[in-house]
Amino acid sequence: MAAANMMKLKRPNMFWTSCATHTLNLMIQGIGCLPKFKRVIDKAKSFTIFIYAHHKTLALMRKYMKKRDIVRPEITRFATSFLTLQSLNDKRKDLRIMVFSDEWEQCKHSKSTKGKMAYATMMSAHFWERVSLCLKVFEPLFKVLRLVDGGRKSSMGFLYGKLQKARNEIKETLKNNEANYRQILQIIDEKARDRLDGPLHLAAYFLNPYYFFKDQSIQHDPLVMDAMFTCVENFLPDNYEVQNQSYSNCVLYASLVSWWSTYGNRVPNLQRIAIKILSLTTSSSGCERNWSTFEGIHTKKRNRLDTTMLNNLVYVQSNAKIMTKKEKENGKKMDILLASEASMAQ
Structure with a gap:
């Protein structure tokens, strides 16, 4: 933003805007840092870290989840806290059955301090109530995030309107009680100022x-x-x-x-x-994915590739990813970017 302000002096007839994807992600992270949400997210993180830290608990989780994972952080780029909570909530019944089973009781890791905390988290009705509240607050912003990051249509004409709708939905979720939603809307307005309201x-x-x-x-x-x-x-x-x-x-x-x-x-x-x-887009994620492809191809061992060969390899890889994505969307007959399909989004 500082660079944009400097460039405005030289290019007064140009508009400079921030990447909406990163700004919305900062909103979600900022809301997640509020105490009432942070406690829930920290408990969810502690549980997933404990499960993935031991091969026995990981094997037990995959047995009860029918070989499905709770999280796939290497694929998810944005709003990881929301997706993790959504995934846990979707698998809530199976997770509670798992920690209540004899196999969990016989596992030596379940008797440790962290194992007892994981058990208490899964069996806590208050934790799941808070998870549900977090999802209701995060979901409207997550939908806007997927709109600007999806690359399926030009999002400039919808960004401001969708963001206003998200604010209203958050108010309704918190029963229009200003004491409950004031801090959340302050974070949204602060992050959007001069970035998403130009x-x-x-x-x-x-x-x-x-x-x-x-x-x-x-x-x-x-x-x-x-x-x-x-x-x-x-x-x-x-x-x-x-x-x-x-x-x-x-x-x-x-x-x-x-x-x-x-x-x-x-x-x-x-x-x-x-x-x-x-016809404008609002996110630079497409460019960043292209840069990531360049970094994956132009490694230290391949630093002698000429520009033409490098461009051709990036062209092939980028189009192959697009084709694969289209095939998945057509095969499943659904929009994998919808918030209600968090597992598919991951």
Whole structure:
């Protein structure tokens, strides 16, 4: 962000935004650091670490889980706490049967201090109630995270609206009690400030028919309209006549529901701005995955690869991963990125 502020002086007509994936992940981590959530996450971590630390407990877990794992941290990149809690909650019944079994009792590790703590955690009704609460709070943000990180559609037009919806869902989960949700919303607002509420995000929210025609009060929000006018000025610098026309078009669009469908083809400048903004992505994760592929190919033992060969190898690997992902999605007939399918997301 500091670098972006410096570059704004040299490129005043460019917008600089942060990666939404990382920002949302920071939100989830920040909420997870609150005492009432941290205690639950720490207990879940302690249990999983204990299970995976001993081959006997690991074999016992896989027997009762039918060879399924609780976590797969080497695959999951973001929101690991949420996915771990979701996985534990999905397997709650089998885990409780496991720690109550004779095999667990006969295992020498179960008699240790950590083993007794693991047993107490799984049998605690209060722990599972807190796990359920954590999931209800994290899930709305996790859905936004998967939207921006999924790469299935341009997310700029939905990011701000989905984030506002997540805030409202968290309020409802906590029964609209301000004392319960105040700290959570403070973390969300702090992390989103200047990162997920910039002119591009607000203008995309305004131009997206999904939100505008559902709630036309958007046009009365001064922050949204100021953001839209800022985008017009930056997209059409030094052209004040066209800027004034675009301002008028924005006001008309905000005033009449049927205006766009009737006169939309007569405002090419506003059309171009809308297309440019609504077609933007909000995450750099795709680029980062590409960099990871480069790092995997260009190792110390392969440091003599020329640029053409390196690019070709990355091209093949990246496309192979995309094809594999598409095959999995088509085969299972489901969106593996949905929060309700946490195991598939892992």
